[in-house]
Amino acid sequence: MKATPVKGTADYLPSQTLLRDYMQNVILETYRSAGFERILTPTIEHLENLEKSDGGDNLNLMFKIMKRGEKLTEAIAAGGNENSLADLGLRYDLTLPLSRFYAANRAKLNNPFKCIQIDKSYRAERPQKGRMREFIQCDIDILGSDSPLCELELIHTTATALNKLEIGSFTIKINDRRLLKSCLAACGVQDNQMDTVCISLDKWDKIGADGVKAELEGKEIAADVIEKLLTLLNGERSLESVASFCGESQELTNIRQLIENVRHLAKGTYGAEFDLLLVRGQGYYTGTVFEIQSNQFRGSIGGGGRYDGLIGKFTGENIPAVGFSIGFERIFAILQEQGYAIPSRQRRIAVLCNEDEAVGAMELAETLRQNGDGIGLYTRPKKMGKFLNRLEEQGFDGYLVFGEASEPKLFEKQR
Amino acid sequence: MKATPVKGTADYLPSQTLLRDYMQNVILETYRSAGFERILTPTIEHLENLEKSDGGDNLNLMFKIMKRGEKLTEAIAAGGNENSLADLGLRYDLTLPLSRFYAANRAKLNNPFKCIQIDKSYRAERPQKGRMREFIQCDIDILGSDSPLCELELIHTTATALNKLEIGSFTIKINDRRLLKSCLAACGVQDNQMDTVCISLDKWDKIGADGVKAELEGKEIAADVIEKLLTLLNGERSLESVASFCGESQELTNIRQLIENVRHLAKGTYGAEFDLLLVRGQGYYTGTVFEIQSNQFRGSIGGGGRYDGLIGKFTGENIPAVGFSIGFERIFAILQEQGYAIPSRQRRIAVLCNEDEAVGAMELAETLRQNGDGIGLYTRPKKMGKFLNRLEEQGFDGYLVFGEASEPKLFEKQR
Numbered sequence: 001m002k003a004t005p006v007k008g009t010a011d012y013l014p015s016q017t018l019l020r021d022y023m024q025n026v027i028l029e030t031y032r033s034a035g036f037e038r039i040l041t042p043t044i045e046h047l048e049n050l051e052k053s054d055g056g057d058n059l060n061l062m063f064k065i066m067k068r069g070e071k072l073t074e075a076i077a078a079g080g081n082e083n084s085l086a087d088l089g090l091r092y093d094l095t096l097p098l099s100r101f102y103a104a105n106r107a108k109l110n111n112p113f114k115c116i117q118i119d120k121s122y123r124a125e126r127p128q129k130g131r132m133r134e135f136i137q138c139d140i141d142i143l144g145s146d147s148p149l150c151e152l153e154l155i156h157t158t159a160t161a162l163n164k165l166e167i168g169s170f171t172i173k174i175n176d177r178r179l180l181k182s183c184l185a186a187c188g189v190q191d192n193q194m195d196t197v198c199i200s201l202d203k204w205d206k207i208g209a210d211g212v213k214a215e216l217e218g219k220e221i222a223a224d225v226i227e228k229l230l231t232l233l234n235g236e237r238s239l240e241s242v243a244s245f246c247g248e249s250q251e252l253t254n255i256r257q258l259i260e261n262v263r264h265l266a267k268g269t270y271g272a273e274f275d276l277l278l279v280r281g282q283g284y285y286t287g288t289v290f291e292i293q294s295n296q297f298r299g300s301i302g303g304g305g306r307y308d309g310l311i312g313k314f315t316g317e318n319i320p321a322v323g324f325s326i327g328f329e330r331i332f333a334i335l336q337e338q339g340y341a342i343p344s345r346q347r348r349i350a351v352l353c354n355e356d357e358a359v360g361a362m363e364l365a366e367t368l369r370q371n372g373d374g375i376g377l378y379t380r381p382k383k384m385g386k387f388l389n390r391l392e393e394q395g396f397d398g399y400l401v402f403g404e405a406s407e408p409k410l411f412e413k414q415r
Numbered sequence: 416m417k418a419t420p421v422k423g424t425a426d427y428l429p430s431q432t433l434l435r436d437y438m439q440n441v442i443l444e445t446y447r448s449a450g451f452e453r454i455l456t457p458t459i460e461h462l463e464n465l466e467k468s469d470g471g472d473n474l475n476l477m478f479k480i481m482k483r484g485e486k487l488t489e490a491i492a493a494g495g496n497e498n499s500l501a502d503l504g505l506r507y508d509l510t511l512p513l514s515r516f517y518a519a520n521r522a523k524l525n526n527p528f529k530c531i532q533i534d535k536s537y538r539a540e541r542p543q544k545g546r547m548r549e550f551i552q553c554d555i556d557i558l559g560s561d562s563p564l565c566e567l568e569l570i571h572t573t574a575t576a577l578n579k580l581e582i583g584s585f586t587i588k589i590n591d592r593r594l595l596k597s598c599l600a601a602c603g604v605q606d607n608q609m610d611t612v613c614i615s616l617d618k619w620d621k622i623g624a625d626g627v628k629a630e631l632e633g634k635e636i637a638a639d640v641i642e643k644l645l646t647l648l649n650g651e652r653s654l655e656s657v658a659s660f661c662g663e664s665q666e667l668t669n670i671r672q673l674i675e676n677v678r679h680l681a682k683g684t685y686g687a688e689f690d691l692l693l694v695r696g697q698g699y700y701t702g703t704v705f706e707i708q709s710n711q712f713r714g715s716i717g718g719g720g721r722y723d724g725l726i727g728k729f730t731g732e733n734i735p736a737v738g739f740s741i742g743f744e745r746i747f748a749i750l751q752e753q754g755y756a757i758p759s760r761q762r763r764i765a766v767l768c769n770e771d772e773a774v775g776a777m778e779l780a781e782t783l784r785q786n787g788d789g790i791g792l793y794t795r796p797k798k799m800g801k802f803l804n805r806l807e808e809q810g811f812d813g814y815l816v817f818g819e820a821s822e823p824k825l826f827e828k829q830r
Binding site for chain 2: 001002003004005006009010011012013014016017018020021028032033034035036037038039040041042043044045046048049052063064065066068072076080081082085086088090100101103104105108109110111112114120122124134145147149152153156261264265313314315346348349350355358359362363365369372373374375376377378379390391394
């Protein structure tokens with residue numbers, strides 16, 4: 001048998017699990033405290049729903065679950081292919097299941113519905129630090145309201161959770177896809193070229209202006225359009241320059257107000273700025289998009305946006321919706337790297353006893369647990385010194401030998 | 416798209432999620448308090464490991480994940496079947512992943528290793544109340560010790576968690592597979608008939624003595640052997656009658672002592688009794704087996720046993736191991752049915768404001784959160800009465816209209 005976990009997944013040791021549980025609790029309690037309500041949806045989803053979800057590149061990274069029994073036999077006999085052999089899949093994010101959930105349960109929910117999801121998703125990506133094939137996402141969403149205050153609330157609540165986790169300084173980048181598209185239209189990009197041009201622009205930070213230019217030429221965008229685009233994008237790309245380039249608009253007013261409000265609530269504990277080139281991969285975003293950039297670590301540690309069309313795919317009726325997702329694995333990797341120490345955790349004490357004293361020792365342990373300590377029972381070892389060293393290494397705070405003492409003896413901390 | 420969740424899985428509304436989170440916290444804190452350490456393992460596992468794990472009937476209920484890309488194309492071209500098309504599976508329990516984890520990480524763990532797992536597993540069973548295809552199990556295991564005190568500790572710790580969840584009275588049924596096999600041998604059952612006879616005996620409660628007799632006859636067990644078996648099993652099946660039937664043994668001494676110790680620690684808060692017919696399905700159990708029987712509800716709400724051989728399949732070395740698993744979904748169904756009210760939860764207050772007051776209202780909400788309340792922000796509705804009724808229905812405790820009051824107004828409780 002294979003002792004290593006499946007590629008892109010991980011086993012977590014007790015100390016790592018303590019940190020992961022602590023992180024989840026901080027995030028969950030911050031979100032609950034802000035009046036959001038947690039729901040749970042299944043990890044396995046109808047393949048049909050996933051396939052129709054506008055998930056962009058994620059659809060190519062899906063884990064698909066094989067049909068079973070007779071259905072599988074029939075599919076194989078009919079010359080099965082990738083699509084006919086499977087009928088379920090592991091979800092690639094929490095947004096599609098939320099949309100399905102909302103469509104099924106709308107009558108039982110508050111309106112607007114302010115929702116928490118903290119759970120696993122799966123993508124068969126190339127694994128790298130902080131990017132797993134099995135990963136936890138922490139999402140808040142507001143469904144049923146098109147007010148720009150939703151964006152404000154999501155951004156500030158998410159930032160509050162990150163501050164409580166002490167991940168260091170970070171900036172929220174904010175854009176509106178419609179704003180970017182207005183600019184592109186003003187440069188002469190045709191409607192049917194919008195998506196492909198956006199995909200190239202999204203790579204600006206990675207491949208630079210020349211790389212983007214080459215890609216756009218490869219996509220047969222007219223030379224004068226490319227030139228106008230590059231003039232705009234090589235400029236300062238501020239809200240003011242966008243305004244002077246393609247005029248004032250409701251989107252521009254909203255985003256200006258949003259950034260001002262975010263900064264007011266942030267009181268300097270995090271940053272917020274406009275980023276015209278922020279696109280985000282998912283096809284389902286329709287308006288505002290945002291992303292969290294750590295100022296010490298490369299890459300995004302969270303993101304989200306408005307997806308007013310997705311729920312309508314289930315209900316037939318347009319329901320405004322906006323969500324923000326924290327990249328849990330990325331933040332876990334950052335905190336681990338920092339050697340982050342969890343504030344004020346439970347003390348851990350070992351009670352050592354002989355086999356024939358065990359029942360009495362268990363009764364003593366129950367008494368000691370009353371004050372909130374974690375009390376583990378161990379048979380008295382032959383080599384006491386070695387055993388105690390091991391306990392200390394494993395994070396125990398002290399020990400008590402049954403029959404010899406009534407109070408735990410604490411290890412001297414080496415740090 | 417389909418709005419209902421996949422068969423055998425469920426969406427959980429906010430109130431249900433609160434209960435599930437509460438249950439998990441109570442169980443986790445009880446286990447941590449008893450000195451156990453939580454680990455996490457992936458939900459997806461090498462199919463090869465799952466197939467070789469002696470999982471009994473569970474192997475027929477597996478969800479298998481299809482190969483991807485070129486591997487899949489090759490498997491289809493080679494006339495793919497159920498086994499060649501998949502290379503991963505969703506785990507059917509937490510014991511096999513734990514064995515793999517222990518084999519991979521042994522050097523970094525305490526010895527004995529006292530371990531908590533609370534996580535999802537998957538079985539494509541026929542769904543029924545409290546039995547889901549996607550379900551949570553809550554396990555504690557002790558690896559690296561063959562002392563019967565492990566059984567005592569697991570049973571008492573599990574029972575403590577159940578008592579904290581107030582699930583009503585319950586009894587722990589205890590057996591040792593070796594004891595049952597000694598009895599069967601004394602009746603003349605051959606070694607190679609043991610497993611199939613055990614499978615029939617496991618159905619005693621469902622199909623009765625006559626049903627078991629008919630099954631054994633169908634399996635061509637000799638008539639005199641069947642007669643001896645039925646004489647034994649129609650008797651009182653106490654430890655004493657087993658002792659007089661096939662003599663004293665170490666297993667008998669251990670189990671007698673175990674039951675006595677459990678009863679001593681239980682102090683009447685739960686029951687413990689010997690059950691010679693308790694078998695448990697998994698093939699990997701080698702010694703003691705146990706099961707929790709609620710006295711109000713049919714069926715088992717948890718179980719476990721000793722599996723000294725499983726870890727050796729990874730390490731090549733025999734590591735003693737024993738575990739106890741709570742059936743989370745069954746207990747969730749029981750508490751829901753009882754209309755269980757979570758003790759002392761966070762208060763939930765809505766702050767209502769006009770759109771143009773939102774930033775000020777958010778600042779007020781942050782202040783109100785300091786005392787631990789959950790404070791949700793809502794735009795002031797046109798129909799205030801209807802909106803307030805809705806909030807109360809959804810479990811809010813009160814509300815505050817921004818600019819009109821500084822303290823929340825609490826709803827009068829109708830219960």
